[in-house]
Amino acid sequence: MQTALGAAAVAALPTSAALAQAVQTLSRVDGAVEAIGLDGRKLTLEHAALEELRDSLQGRLLLPGHEGYDAARRVVNAGIDKYPALVVQPTGASDVMRAVEFARQRDLLLAVKCGGHSYGGKSTCDGGLQIDLSTLRGTHVDARTRRAHVAGGSLLASLDHEAMAQGLVTTAGTVSHTGVGGLTLGGGFGRLARRFGLALDNVTAVDIVTADGKLVHANAEEHPDLYWGVRGGGGNFGVVTRFEFQLHPMKRTVVGGDLLFPLSQLRDIARFYADYSRQAPDELYLDMMANSPIGKPDGIVGMHVCYSGPEEKAEAVLAPLYKAGKPIRDGIERRDYVAIQQIHDNSDPRNHAQYLKSGFINELPDALVDLIADNFDGFVERGTMLAFQHAGGAISRVPADATAFAQRKAIANMLFFVRWPLAESPEQHVAYIREEWKPFERFTDGWYANEVTNESARVVGGNYQGNYERLVQVKNRYDPGNLFRLNANVQPTA
Ligand SMILES: Cc1cc2nc3c(=O)[nH]c(=O)nc-3n(C[C@H](O)[C@H](O)[C@H](O)COP(=O)(O)OP(=O)(O)OC[C@H]3O[C@@H](n4cnc5c(N)ncnc54)[C@H](O)[C@@H]3O)c2cc1C
Structure with missing residues (x-):
């Protein structure tokens, strides 16, 4: 030794x-x-x-x-x-x-x-x-009880792969190498969230090592305060070594992919998205993104689709998307659900640094559409991406105090990313995105705790809205010394 x-x-x-x-x-x-x-x-x-x-x-x-x-x-x-x-x-x-x-x-x-x-x-x-x-990875599916037992270090791919093999699913994020741990503890938006709720809405139990080094089993009956807190309170209360998820039967084939338009059509697409994303059936998941890749002159605006409803209805549900503008690429087709869960797996910039600003929106009014359309052109060549991740549906039917996750009214999460090569210093890029974000911020109502940065960490209390006091009580009980502080941190008062 x-x-x-x-x-x-x-x-x-x-x-x-x-x-x-x-x-x-x-x-x-x-x-x-x-x-x-x-x-x-x-x-x-x-x-x-x-x-x-x-x-x-x-x-x-x-x-x-x-x-x-x-x-x-x-x-x-x-x-x-x-x-x-x-x-x-x-x-x-x-x-x-x-x-x-x-x-x-x-x-x-x-x-x-x-x-x-x-x-x-x-x-x-x-x-x-x-x-x-x-x-600490791996998923075991019990098809009889429709439960998945997922080790705390697993990636989403494992959950999707094992569950779908038995004709079952639960909500997971859109990039399959994201961790089940972080994604679930703070929220968990994804292609099925409008049908089945957030990933955390499907958690039926956790095994968690709390700050005293003890392993605790938390569910609706045992340690219900902790069970409530881990569903939205992030890693504040301990290390989850095992998640138990509720699963839902779903057929393997969905209709989805990316529909791309030139950036010049951004205003029309954003206006369409504002209307259609609100009235969409729960089975339709619809993201919008606008991108200006570094060094490329032409940006694109796109909609990412996953329709998991009855196949015979897909055409009618998706027809309006094609009238939103003049697409330059149509990647929407019948796909395997597990495959579409990996379609954006190369979307993260492994050799770039990045910074983001984000916030939930409860509506997408004309003033916000205009702000986007009037400004995004100027972002080209910065390596900037604007994205809306679809929320609503089943997510919004859960009461705001049922779990620690508060922002149930959101119709989408609005995100601005900037990316830059590692050789460049971050200051100018971070300052740039903060400045660009300022006029957008007034349209937001809180931000996603999974996207906490050192900057947003200063205002965590308000972000948990009416749930914060209860989170502090859970923190006082399970982590009074604030050992678990690298997260959207709940400060203990004990
Ligand atoms: C490319 C990309 C795509 C994304 N797509 C989505 C999406 O579709 N939907 C969505 O909702 N979010 C998405 N996110 C955001 C994502 O939810 C957060 O980044 C989340 O924190 C990632 O979890 P992780 O386990 O990979 O991260 P990590 O960096 O490993 O952990 C994040 C936080 O969770 C804590 N944590 C992780 N595991 C545990 C555990 N087992 N017990 C206790 N604490 C733990 C960590 O301590 C840390 O505070 C995406 C992020 C990226 C980079």
């Missing part, structure tokens, strides 16, 4: 400028590791304590330089470049309990990573302990 940790320290010698800097900041002293505490203070993790932690795990303890460390610390937003002092890759709830206990006893900064899709990079950290759940 002594040798292994020592070897890791040697192997951690800088291989890049960024790593060099990080290793200098978080240097090892005589086999001990310097780390960062919850309050930002430097801590020393003694060699013996690291040995003890490692020996207590069935999974791996990684230090900088260990194989797998770099993949663990990285997240999908390549602009986030952080270096945890140590990483635990658990093989089960027991390892998660050890890691949580280790962090809590030392007031050590703690990050929890599932799919790594948090735009704000909340699943990695500098100098803390990262629990990387990528070693």
